[in-house]
Structure formats: structure tokens, C-alpha cells
Amino acid sequence: MTPLPPQPISPLDGRYYPVVHTVGEHLSEAGLNRARITVEVEWLVFLTDHAMFTTSPLSVDDKAALRAVVTDFGQAQIAELAEIEATTRHDVKAVEYFVRRRLSDLGLDAIAELTHFACTSEDINNLSYALTIKDAVEQVWLPACKAVVARLTEVATELRAVPMLSHTHGQPATPTTLGKELAVVVYRLERVLAQIEGGEYLGKFSGATGTFSAHLAADPEADWPALSREFVEGLGLTWNPLTTQIESHDWQAELYDRIRHANRILHNLATDVWTYISMGYFTQIPVAGATGSSTMPHKINPIRFENAEANLEISSALFSTLSETLVTSRLQRDLTDSTTQRNVGVAVGHSLLALDNLRRGLGEIAVNEQRLAEDLDGNWEVLGEAIQTVIRAEVTAGQSDIEDPYAMLKELTRGKRIGQQDLVAFVNGLDISDGAKARLTNLTPATYTGLADELVDHLEV
Numbered sequence: 001m002t003p004l005p006p007q008p009i010s011p012l013d014g015r016y017y018p019v020v021h022t023v024g025e026h027l028s029e030a031g032l033n034r035a036r037i038t039v040e041v042e043w044l045v046f047l048t049d050h051a052m053f054t055t056s057p058l059s060v061d062d063k064a065a066l067r068a069v070v071t072d073f074g075q076a077q078i079a080e081l082a083e084i085e086a087t088t089r090h091d092v093k094a095v096e097y098f099v100r101r102r103l104s105d106l107g108l109d110a111i112a113e114l115t116h117f118a119c120t121s122e123d124i125n126n127l128s129y130a131l132t133i134k135d136a137v138e139q140v141w142l143p144a145c146k147a148v149v150a151r152l153t154e155v156a157t158e159l160r161a162v163p164m165l166s167h168t169h170g171q172p173a174t175p176t177t178l179g180k181e182l183a184v185v186v187y188r189l190e191r192v193l194a195q196i197e198g199g200e201y202l203g204k205f206s207g208a209t210g211t212f213s214a215h216l217a218a219d220p221e222a223d224w225p226a227l228s229r230e231f232v233e234g235l236g237l238t239w240n241p242l243t244t245q246i247e248s249h250d251w252q253a254e255l256y257d258r259i260r261h262a263n264r265i266l267h268n269l270a271t272d273v274w275t276y277i278s279m280g281y282f283t284q285i286p287v288a289g290a291t292g293s294s295t296m297p298h299k300i301n302p303i304r305f306e307n308a309e310a311n312l313e314i315s316s317a318l319f320s321t322l323s324e325t326l327v328t329s330r331l332q333r334d335l336t337d338s339t340t341q342r343n344v345g346v347a348v349g350h351s352l353l354a355l356d357n358l359r360r361g362l363g364e365i366a367v368n369e370q371r372l373a374e375d376l377d378g379n380w381e382v383l384g385e386a387i388q389t390v391i392r393a394e395v396t397a398g399q400s401d402i403e404d405p406y407a408m409l410k411e412l413t414r415g416k417r418i419g420q421q422d423l424v425a426f427v428n429g430l431d432i433s434d435g436a437k438a439r440l441t442n443l444t445p446a447t448y449t450g451l452a453d454e455l456v457d458h459l460e461v
Helices: 017-024 029-049 060-071 075-088 091-105 109-114 121-158 178-197 213-218 224-234 250-279 303-326 336-341 344-362 369-377 380-396 405-413 420-428 434-441 452-458
Strands: 163-168 171-177 282-284 365-367
Touching: 017 121, 017 344, 029 060, 029 075, 029 091, 029 109, 029 121, 029 224, 060 091, 075 091, 091 109, 091 121, 121 178, 121 250, 121 344, 163 178, 163 369, 171 178, 171 380, 171 452, 178 250, 178 452, 250 282, 250 303, 250 344, 303 336, 303 344, 380 405, 380 420, 380 434, 420 434
Parallel strands: none
Antiparallel strands: 163 171, 282 365
């Protein structure tokens, strides 16, 4: 058998690449290395701006040229870094040598020894991961999730008054509206998204074991914690003053647990919409040229929601592993976080793929109001709740002497199918006021939706 040419192992880099490739701009080896170069360059600028060790601030042109090393980072530079690392066998050291080459090219050899000054690899790595993860979440994942929320909000608003039989425990229950049920999902997601947006991205910059030992040896007079804080916050991150060699990754665990929470809410949406499709509450809009089944030509399979379901499960499992693994490090440092963090992009990618399928899937379904109406009209027994509750109110108000109205309605309705005429006759025979009888006999399953319509107003449209 002829061997295949090199192929991607992950479907994210193969079949689904067009959907998720934006994650790679940040959460890839190249994206990480670009961020590492950013940190190294900005540390050089920072040290010279503060005239450390009798240096002078770089000129505007020199700063621009140094920062262009980051903005011009492309395939040639990726290849050069890989070549350097093949010799160093150390990724961060390769970045240091890469930056030193650029300094030489720019005639800035005088500050070459400030490259990676007093840094352990993790000083560079933790800031680089914080920057890339922050950008991936804020620029890629959050907009995609918000697009799903926006679509859900539109549909919830549009269907806010469309009555639907509820199915608590899978059994006919007090009616609701289709829009209100979707609004519940929106409300849940908005809370989690607000938590994600309000989360911190922490960074440390304090040397080999978080003690500023080398810094202090080089300049005992400098306020190194203050300089570290200024540098980290200047990158748009939150400074962590107390760490071992590594930043403790607690913020990552918090972030991943929140994204996983959002994933599980979206998973609940996917399975519910799939179920509503199977019940006929939603119909699927045929896509020209698409095939639902290789043998059954009539089928339109709910593949968008099934794909989303599976990818959300994979993403959530990875995020769970990430958050559990990253908060533990033996003594002052072990390397388990290095391998683990390289999979953050995979977890985000699977979630992004699910979001794309959900957004598109929500645009490929239509409500079947006739089927909804049929189910409501076939389950008049759900009004038993209303009847027994009204009787209780009547008894309390001294308008009735009925005993144990719940048991009375249980006897009438439990496990039985009764129609409108049965309920009207039953209500007219009750010892309750005429006003109460009128309210109950005018009630139908389709109108017994309480404040479901109005509750949709709680969404921020």
C-alpha cells in the first residue's frame, strides 16, 4: 500500500479547519511563539525605558523596528525558530536567540544582554499563554458564543407567545411558550458569559522560584516587585505577586470551568432542540443538494445539533482535564502544565465548532405551530393543576366547602386522557363561585401559559 502524504491527525486541522482556523491565530505553536517574542521585546523596551543598568530609552524608530519583529512574524520566521530550536532543544531559549539575532540586525547589540534578563522560561511562557488565551477568548470564542445568544434571543422574541405543551419528566405538563423556553437558555448563557468577560488573566514575572533573587543580585536598589507589576499590567494582564516558578494557573482553571459551564448549557440546548425536532415541534428546512441518509431519501437529519452535542462533550472533557491538571504542580515546578496547556486550542476549537453548528442549525429550523396546537389540544388533563388551585383559593376565601381538591383532580385526570367537554362538565358541577367557573371554563391548554410571554422581557434585547 502506498503511504499517504502527511495528513493532519486532528479533525480540527483537517475536515473542520475552515470553521476553526481563527483559533490557530492565537492558540498554536506559532501563536505562542509570537507572543513569547512580544514579551521578550516588550521587556527590552521596558528595561531601557526605565534606564536600567545605565541604558537609555530606545528611539521611537528603534522601538518601532523592534515591535515590527512581532507584527512581521510569519512563515519564514516560524521556520527560522524551528531551525534554532532543533539545536537548542528548548523552545524559549530558541526565542531568546531569535530576538538576539534581530537586535544584531538592527544594530542594537549594546542591549543584547538584556534579552531574557533575569527571566526563567516560565516568566515568558505564563505571560504568553495569558496573552494568547485572552485574545482567543475575547476575539474568537466570545463573539461566536454571542452570535448564538443573539440568534437565540431573536427566536425567543419571535416565538414568545407561541404556546407549547411542557414535558416535565417527559410527560405532559403545564404549558409554556416556545419563546420562553429558549429565553431560559439565553438568560443562563448571559450570566456565564458575564462571568467569563469579568475574569482575570494573571501573570507573574519574578524569576526562577518567584523570589526576584537574580533581579536583586543585579540591582539591590531597584523596586523589582513594583517594576514587575508595572510590566505585567502594561501587557493588559493582572499581576500575581505570590508564585513559585510558575504562575499558579488558578485563573485558567476558573476560565475553563466557566467555558465548560457554557458548553454544558449549549449541550442542553442541542439535545432539547433535537428532541423538539423529533417531536415535530420544529421542522427542518431542506438544504438544496444535501443528503440526509445514504439509503432513506426522505430524511433530513438534525446533524447540526448532533455535531454540536458531540463537540461540546469533547470540549468539556478537555476543559475539565485542563482545569484539574493545571492547578497542581509538584513543589516549585513540574512540566505537566507544559503539555497540558498545548491542548487549550483543541478545547476551544471543539467548542467553536459546536457554536458554528448551533448558529447555523438555528437558522435551518422552523416552528410547526400546527403540531404544537395538536399536542396541546390532546392534553386537556394538564388543566387539572389550574382547577385544583382555583378550588383551594375558593375554599380559603369561604366560597367553597370542597375537601382535598388535589385528590379530587388526581382521581379525575391521573393517567387519563380527558377532553374539553369532560373538564367543562366537571367544573360546572363544582361548588365554587360563578366567577371562578367562568375563568376555568374559558381556559384551554393553549391559553394556560401564565406569564410566559411577559417573562421574555427579562432578556436584554
